Amino acid sequence: MGELHRVKIAVIGLGRMGKRHVHTLLNRVPRAEVVAVCSTEPHEVAWAEENGEYKEFGIAVYNSYDQTIAHPGLQAVWISTSTDVHASQTLAAVEKGLHVLCEKPLSTDLEEAQSVVDAANKRKNLKVMAGFSRRFDASYRDASMKIAKDNAIGKPFLVRSNTCDLLDHTGFFVRYARRNGGIFVDCAIHDIDLALWFLENPVPKACWACGTLQHHPELKELSDVDNAVGTVEFWGGKIAYFYCSRTQAHGHDVCTEITGQHGKIMVNVIPRSNNVVVADYQGLRHEVQPEYWERFEDAFATEAREFIDSIVNNTPVPLPLEGGLKVMQIGRALQDALLSSEVIKFSQDGVRL
Amino acid sequence: MGELHRVKIAVIGLGRMGKRHVHTLLNRVPRAEVVAVCSTEPHEVAWAEENGEYKEFGIAVYNSYDQTIAHPGLQAVWISTSTDVHASQTLAAVEKGLHVLCEKPLSTDLEEAQSVVDAANKRKNLKVMAGFSRRFDASYRDASMKIAKDNAIGKPFLVRSNTCDLLDHTGFFVRYARRNGGIFVDCAIHDIDLALWFLENPVPKACWACGTLQHHPELKELSDVDNAVGTVEFWGGKIAYFYCSRTQAHGHDVCTEITGQHGKIMVNVIPRSNNVVVADYQGLRHEVQPEYWERFEDAFATEAREFIDSIVNNTPVPLPLEGGLKVMQIGRALQDALLSSEVIKFSQDGVRL
Amino acid sequence: MGELHRVKIAVIGLGRMGKRHVHTLLNRVPRAEVVAVCSTEPHEVAWAEENGEYKEFGIAVYNSYDQTIAHPGLQAVWISTSTDVHASQTLAAVEKGLHVLCEKPLSTDLEEAQSVVDAANKRKNLKVMAGFSRRFDASYRDASMKIAKDNAIGKPFLVRSNTCDLLDHTGFFVRYARRNGGIFVDCAIHDIDLALWFLENPVPKACWACGTLQHHPELKELSDVDNAVGTVEFWGGKIAYFYCSRTQAHGHDVCTEITGQHGKIMVNVIPRSNNVVVADYQGLRHEVQPEYWERFEDAFATEAREFIDSIVNNTPVPLPLEGGLKVMQIGRALQDALLSSEVIKFSQDGVRL
Amino acid sequence: MGELHRVKIAVIGLGRMGKRHVHTLLNRVPRAEVVAVCSTEPHEVAWAEENGEYKEFGIAVYNSYDQTIAHPGLQAVWISTSTDVHASQTLAAVEKGLHVLCEKPLSTDLEEAQSVVDAANKRKNLKVMAGFSRRFDASYRDASMKIAKDNAIGKPFLVRSNTCDLLDHTGFFVRYARRNGGIFVDCAIHDIDLALWFLENPVPKACWACGTLQHHPELKELSDVDNAVGTVEFWGGKIAYFYCSRTQAHGHDVCTEITGQHGKIMVNVIPRSNNVVVADYQGLRHEVQPEYWERFEDAFATEAREFIDSIVNNTPVPLPLEGGLKVMQIGRALQDALLSSEVIKFSQDGVRL
Structure with a gap:
């Protein structure tokens, strides 16, 4: 196939998202070649071994992360495992000299996350990126262009952002919640990232949050809630506020409003x-995406393409890895405010007081 | 005109809203007869004395409130003056045996407001009501019916509500702001009222707020802001959060979302x-109401009609006067949270701690 | 009540719309005084005689049109009867020296309609108007202003307009259809009027139509259909096309699009x-007005007010009576095209060939 | 790359759409391998020869169709040339034993189109398909599922469908129009196809059309217009009507409404x-896709994928080739009605009278 050199990549984790990432790489990233997948779940491994498409594309299936990253010729990994192993797997891959696209967050532990950033910074030749997929969404990018290039709304000072999931009746969510760090760390993390993006990296000053349990009483023992509202005040008169929910009836509802001085x-x-x-006896209605996948499928493809392009062209990754640390700091503060009912405050340098 | 007995009413205050209330009564409340108007502003008095329509309808013009409420045969007053005289004027009217529709709030001082409620409660034959106009809006009423009668969303537990005014370039707003009690007392009061309505009178547990000054630096000396976000947590797992703005570019934007367990x-x-x-080179666009008048004109007519009907039929006023006290208590707490940056807490009985 | 002189008016016909017109005049037209109503239907007369509000407002109830227009002091009539008596009742009222607001159309017979116009033209002191209510709707007026004053879309050359009624399960519609002149005369007449308005009174060149029977087979013997599409080509490169339906599931759906050279x-x-x-498991939905009343209630109030004002101020009626003739000519041509399946053509003078 | 066998395909024509088809195949159809492109336009050939991506993917560039289809190992062609050579190129490819995806329409000449269908029918092993891309659009497919599977609207009897292009200021459109067969053949062809789909292949009974020239007077000598409305009555009480425009200000606006007995x-x-x-001083607005590419990019990818899959799996092509003939017959009849101002009629067998 001509002069085409494709980046050999492995997808780590074969849960819902891992499978989708394989699908994205196979179908929408021609400069990537999926050479391996890895899961520690036997049923996922079995599923992958029987998968006709994986065979067709010659994808090796591993049940060991160490073996996977030792796959001959492997150049990159896309880590889509549970949050608690993101950091260690990223570190191991960097150690091996592999490029890494790691699902957000690097870690719910800020120090651990910092250690990953430090390790990556020592290997400037490697492309290491955390997957804040909304940064690659066409609508958010259009919003950013309108604000930054067209000055469509003047200086932005306020962000409202929601991440609201469809109520899960299968038990999947509650199991998943055990390792995700809480609603503001898991669910609001993208909203916090968007707020930092659109408000031009403001420094937090204070935050407060409250929540409620409406459908998943099991979360109580995890010190978590299934619906929460949080507000962050930034130094310099900027504000962001968030609503996260695990219990929406109508679908996956993610919206963001950015208010500036002129619009x-x-x-x-x-x-x-x-x-x-549909127009019928009930009036007019339309459906809503059931999941973030349907809302952000194109964004994941763009993310994967731009990550692969940064390897092929040896250009900086589209998102600096450090950004995730600040997002996580604010997410943790909101979660603490939720639990303590107290205001969490920060110095003008952004140091939590 | 047959057996028709019309309620003789005076409108007190001839600012923007006072004039509109006269208009509403003349054009949309056939069982009311506007016999007098009153203003202490000489230019408003002069305007009214020259007004052809007022002459046509035989409306007397006063520059003294005491003289107005002594107008022969007068039965009711619609008080549309500045907030600082709402309570005293209501008390004087009640004293005179007049029915009163008073613009919200009765007072920014909770004790004074309580004194009005007490006075009204002693005169059960009088109809005394505070004008929470959104309670009369067809859409909010439809929402309430859908929730309470149709069980359309299950049990409501969360309210988001905004009151966002078009940016005022005339200086009117800043002058007006001097006597309105602050953004959460003046602007969010309707949103708080809606939250109490849709959440079925929950008891506040804690609240926090923050704000910013974007266009009206003059508000700083009033200890006020022109954009603010506030959250109220209620006992029993209910939450309301509010955004108020004085500086919108696109119009008067008032929205409310009520989330329940099933929708x-x-x-x-x-x-x-x-x-x-309009579809043109910019895409598709529509305009937004410039003011709450355009959004709520019909609601004001319904409010006036139902108030007059309660007099004609000697039935309870459509809204109990006491409701306003609780709204004001929460508004004041949010305003205090805004100024102090601290969480304001309440006991399970709703007593501020 | 001061110097106020109110126009004494009678409403003729107490069907659905007649009752609503009384309601409009009582509640939203303070310069009108409803002194009488008239119906030849005994059950409507009985209903009116028992109506508490009619008694309260001192409204006389007649079962004879002749007696009604002889009511002492009567100045005007609002004719809301079936189309077949519009012309004769208007002529009789004009003969008596009464102002007339007559529901559209004056007649389904063009010659008869012309005779009414001729009679009115001889009595220039009388205000005689046909009720094309959409001309008084705020949105259509805003559209007209945007086009004519703001030049928002350049020169208009195309109109699409629909009148689609909610399916009637009561049998009312089929009974009513017996005397209404057919779907293009009864249902599309407002759309044709809008097309003439927005296209600046173009001259028809050719038209064609087709239809179908989906729910009301009884219409077959009336040579009518319950859904129809018609197109009118005008001299000068302008086009209007219409869809009329009696069988919508979702409500009364009336829309119009005006296309110009630039928008x-x-x-x-x-x-x-x-x-x-409402957001629920089905997605997002909203309801639609069930009837044209809910869509155009405000327009009817404006129409009544402007008609009464033209009497009070002795100014021209807001709509020239002649306009209805041209509308009817086109409606008849479309109905004939529907029945014949042939193109109906017109000369450059608008004479049907 | 494992067992993967990719279909070797050439794209014929490197105009706007040809380039996009190459892009689609490279980026979204992993089972296709673009081995060649072909253009007879020297500047397009030169552009392709310099194209870095084409080099990277090893794509041969031809300036002769005959040489292209002789490319070693070639299995399929995607014909994206001007309409006048669609038929001859398809025939030549079929002759060579190649699978063909040909842009609609096969020909503006019905006999020629029939000859292609006949030729394809003789080579059952070949996959030959005309590209009615809207059939692959997710929204149209969802509509079809809701109608056919969910019975969401009862039996469909009416289709309204528009194809409205953004006004072209570059002169491209007018040049392109010389060979496209007229507005109903070129622009409405997708709408006609949708009508046949959603109305379940009804037989035309009569049609009429009219048009106007608003921006492109050059079309007059081509006996064409830049805005047109056409209506088709089908036997059995079904109707479709269309609006086509070349002169929209706001973007590429393609909409379809399907009305059934219950919705x-x-x-x-x-x-x-x-x-x-965007919310600003003008109100609320959003942009519209400039071109059908932005609206239908995903549909083109699905079309390409399903065409390639039908080759890989040796299954029937997703759309029967014959469908295009009936669409063309109706498009031609509408165009003739437009030119003659007369109704075009058909027998109950669909034979034009």
């Missing part, structure tokens, strides 16, 4: 599955 | 002036 | 009952 | 570029 940009305030509206 | 009701999340959309 | 104005393309959206 | 499905009635809304 406001609304992203996905009315969520829609597609272009179809 | 959400959205009121006016996409504000529209009318049914017109 | 398009859309009026009510997404119909909405109010500002409420 | 209506609306596809893209409010076109949107993405999820972004």
Whole structure:
């Protein structure tokens, strides 16, 4: 196939998202070649070994991370495992000289996350990136262009952002929640990242949060809630506020509003599955995406493509790895505010007081 | 005109809203007869004395409140003056045996407001009501019916509500702000009232707020802001959060979302002036109401009609006067949280700690 | 009541719309005084005689049109009877020296309609108007202003307009259809009027139509259909096309799009009952007005007010009576095209060939 | 790369769409391998020869169709040339034993189109398909599922469908129009196809059309217009009507409404570029896709994928080739009606009278 050199990559983790990442790489990233997948779950390994498409594309299936990263010729990994092993797996891959795209967050432990950033910074030739997928979404990018290039709304000072998941009746979510760090760390992390993006990296001053349990009483023992509202005040008169929910009836509803001095940009305030509206005895209605996958499938493809391109072209990764640390610091502060009912404050340098 | 007996009413205050209330009564409340108007502003008095329509309808013009409430045969007053005289004027009218529709709030001072409620309670034959106009809006009423009667969303536990005014370039707002009690007392009061309505009168547990000054630096000396976000946690796992703004570019934007266990009701999340959309080189666009008047004109007419009907039929006023006290208590707490940056807490009986 | 002189008016016909017109005049037109109503239907007369509000407002109830127009002091009539007596009743009222607001159309017979126009033209002191209520709707007026004053879309050359009624399960519609002149005369007449308005009174060149029977087979013997599409080509490169339906599932759906050389104005393309959206397991939905009353209630009030004002101020009626003739000519041509399956053509003078 | 066998395909024509088809195949169809491209335009050939991506992927560049289809190992062609050579190129490829995906329409000449169908039918082992891309759009497919599987609207009887292009200021369109067969053949062809799909292959009974020239007077000598409305009545009480425009100000606006006895499905009635809304002094607005590419990019990828899959799996092509003939017959009849101002009629067998 001509002069084409494709980046040999392995996908780590074959849960819902891991499978989707394989799908994205196979179908939408022609400069990537998926050479291996890895899971420690026997049923996932078995599923992958029987998968006709994986065979067709010649993908090796591993049940050991160490063996995977030793796959001959491997150049990169896409880590899509549970949060608690993100940091160690990233470190091991960096150690091996592999490029890494790691699902957010690097770690719910700030020190551990910092250690990953430090390790990556020592290997400047490696591309190491945390997957804040919304940064690659066409609508958010359009919003950013309108604000930064077109000055469409003047100086932004306020962000409202929601991440609201469809209520899960399968028990999957509650199991998953055990290792995710809490609603503000797991669910609001993208919203916090968007707020930092659109407010131009402001420094937090104070935050407060409260929550409620409406559908998943099992979360109580995890010191977590299934619906929460949090507000962050930044130094310099900027504000961001968030609503996260695990219990929406109508679908996956993610919206963001950025208010500036001369206008406001609304992203996905009315969520829609597609272009179809049904008119019947109930009036007019449309469906909503059930999951973030349907909302952000294109963004994941763009993310994967830009990550692979940064390897092929040896250019900086599209998102600096450090960004995730600040997001996590704010997420943790909101989670602590939620649990303590107290205001969490920060110095003008962003040091938590 | 047959057996028709019309309620003789005076409108007190001829600012923007006072004039509109006269208009509403003349044009949309056939069982009311506007016999007098009153203003202490000489230019408003002069304007009213020259007003052809007022002459046509035989409306007397006063520059003294005491003279107005002594107008022969007068039965009721609609008080539309500045907040600082609401309580004293209401008390004087009640003293005179007049029915009173008083613009919200009765007072920014909770004790004074309580004294008005007490006075009204002693005169059960009088109809005394505070004007929470959104309670009369067709969309909010439809939302309430859907929730309470149709069980459309299950048990409500979360309210998001905004009151965002168009930026005022005339200086009117800043002058007006001197006597309004602050952004959460003046601007969020309707949102707090809606939250109490839709969450079925929950008891506040804690609240926090923060704000920013974007366009009106003059507010700083009033200890006020022009944009603010506030959150109220209620006992029993309910939450309300609010955004108030004085500086919107696109119009008067008032929206409310009520989330329940099985769904959400959205009121006016996409504000529209009318049914017109323009498609041109910029895409598709529609205008937004410039002021709450355009959004709530029908609600004011319903409010006036139902108040007058309660007099004609000697039935209870559509809204109990006491409701306003609880709203004000929360508004004041949010304003204090805004100024102190501290969480304000309440006991399970709703007593501020 | 001061110097106020109110126009004494009678409402003729107490069907659905007649009752609503009384309601409008009582509640929203303070310069009108309803002194009488008239119906030839015994059950409507009985209903009116028992009506408490009619008694309260001192409204006389007649079962004879002749007696009604002889009511002492009567100045005007609002004719809301079936189309077949519009012309004769208007002529009789004009003969008596009464102002007339007559529901559209004056007649389904063009000659008869012309005779009414001729009679009115001889009595220039009388205000005689046909009720094309959409001309008084705020959104259509805003569209007109945007086009004519703001030049928002350049020169208009195309109109699409729909009138789609909610399916009637009561049998009312089929009974009513016996005397209404057919779907293009009864249902499309407002759309044709809008097309003439927005296209600046173009001259028809050719038209064609087709239809179908989906729910009301009884219409077959009336040579009518319950869904129809018609297109009118005008001299000068302008086009209007219409869809009329009697069988919508979702509500009364009336929309109009006006396309010009530089843009398009859309009026009510997404119909909405109010500002409420429900989010639940089905997605997002809103209701649609069930009837034209809910859509055009304000327009009827404006129409009544402007008609009464033209009497009080002795100014021209807001709509020239002649306009209805041209509308009817086109409606008849479309109905004939529907029945014949042939193109109906017109000369450059608008004479049907 | 494992057992993967990829279909070797050439893209014929390197105009706007040809380039996009190469892009789609390279990026979104992993089972296809683009081995060659072909253009007879020297500047396109030169552009392709310099194209870094084409080199990277090892794509041969030809300036002769005959040489292209003789490319060693070639299995399929995607014909994206001007309509006048579609038929001859398809025939030549079929002759060579190649699979063919040909842009619609096969020919503006019905007999020629029939000859292609006949030739393809003789080579059952070959996959020959005309590219009606909207059949692969997720929203249209969802509409189809809702109608056929969910019975969401009862039996469909009416289709309204528009294809409205953004006004072209570059002169490209007018040049392109010389060979496209007229507005109903070129622009409405997708709408006609959708009508046949959603109305379940009805037989035409009569049609009429009219048009106007608003921006492109050059079309007059081509006997064409730049805006047109056409209506098709089908035997059995079904109707479709179309609006086509070359002169929209706001973007590429393609919408379809399907009305059934119990409801209506609306596809893209409010076109949107993405999820972004801007609120500023003008109100609320969003952008619209400039071209059908932005609206249908995903549909083209699905089309390509399903075509390639039908080759790989040796299954029937997703769309029968014959469908295009009926669409073309109706498009031609509408175009003739437009030119003659007369109704075109068909027998109950669909034979034009």
